[in-house]
Every structure is written in structure tokens, then in C-alpha cells.
Amino acid sequence: AGEYKTSSERSFIMIKPDGTSRQIVGDVIKRFEQRGYKLVAIKSLVPSQELAKEHYIDLASRPFYPALVKYITCGTPVIAMVWEGKDIIRQGRRMVGATNPLEADPGSIRGQYCISVGRNIIHASDAFDSATKEIGLWFDPKELADYEPIAAPMIT
Ligand code: RTP
Secondary structure, eight states: OOOOOSTTOEEEEEEOHHHHHTTOHHHHHHHHHHHTOEEEEEEEEOOOHHHHHHHTGGGTTSTTHHHHHHHHTSSSOEEEEEEESTTHHHHHHHHHOOSSGGGSOTTSHHHHHOOBTTBOOEEEOOSHHHHHHHHHHHOOGGGSOOOOOOOSOOOO
């Protein structure tokens, strides 16, 4: 839903507690970097109940909502990130893979690392509107870097 931006499009990508435990943080970052995306914010935190509930507010009426909030706030940190670049919202969803690991492409992150919908290791915004909301929820504007990558290597 909503409009898609091009090169400055941003998405909220979060490694969930089971992803942190499984030590896939480096691989996830590497996949997005090597695909060509720019990391504009990253932090490790244990989300409060309030934050987790608000993040998943659209699912509040679903039977699994309490368990979902408990999982996200279990005490193991999540890795909250903002990635930027062409089509990052749609590409991020493809790279993460389908919600149900049984339907996740084997080359996707979920398809490679998990087997259970209730422990599906990573989140990616599903639309422009949710990306905007989630970035605002998890990050202060000051935490988002606006930069042009410098040419490397530098001689001096
Ligand atoms: P996410 O928001 O985490 O990226 O997941 P999604 O859009 O692919 O899927 P969504 O339908 O929004 O569900 C959010 C998360 O809720 C958990 N879930 N558990 N036990 C269940 O049946 C069930 N269904 C969904 C998953 O962690 C899912 O990612």
C-alpha cells in the first residue's frame, strides 16, 4: 500500500531474538550490504512490552499476539536496522522470505535458517506506510544517518 520511493526508499529490518541467538546477525548484514543496500541505522536492544505491542498492533486481535509479544520481549536482544536503496521494501521481503518457513524460498533468510512461523528469526516492513511507521517507532530521527558513501580506498 502507498507509494514506493526509489533510491532513497527505506525499510525497517529487525533480527528477532531467535536470530540473535542463532548468530546469523553477520550473515543478514552481509546479504543486504552485498545486494547493494546502505545501512543507515542499527542498534541492539531488548524491546519493552509497550514497543513490541505497538509494533505488532495490527495483529492485536490474533490468538498468537500475546505469545508473539512475549517472544519479541524475551530478554535476548533484537537487532533493529534501517536499510536504504532501490526497492528495498519489496526486495527486503523477498530476501527475508515468506512468513511461513514452509513457503519461504530456500535461498531466502527464513528459507535457509528456520522451520517455524513462531520462530521465524527476522522481520521486514511489508509496505511504504508500515516502513515509515516502524522506522519512526524504533528510531529517533537523530539516529538515522544521511550520507553518501565515500569512494574507497583513499590514499591519504
Ligand atoms: P513480520 O511482521 O515479523 O515480518 O512477519 P510477517 O509480516 O511476515 O507476518 P505477519 O502476518 O505480520 O505476522 C507477524 C509475525 O507474527 C508471528 N506469527 N505467528 N503462530 C502463528 O501462527 C503466527 N503467525 C504469525 C510471526 O513471527 C510473524 O513473523
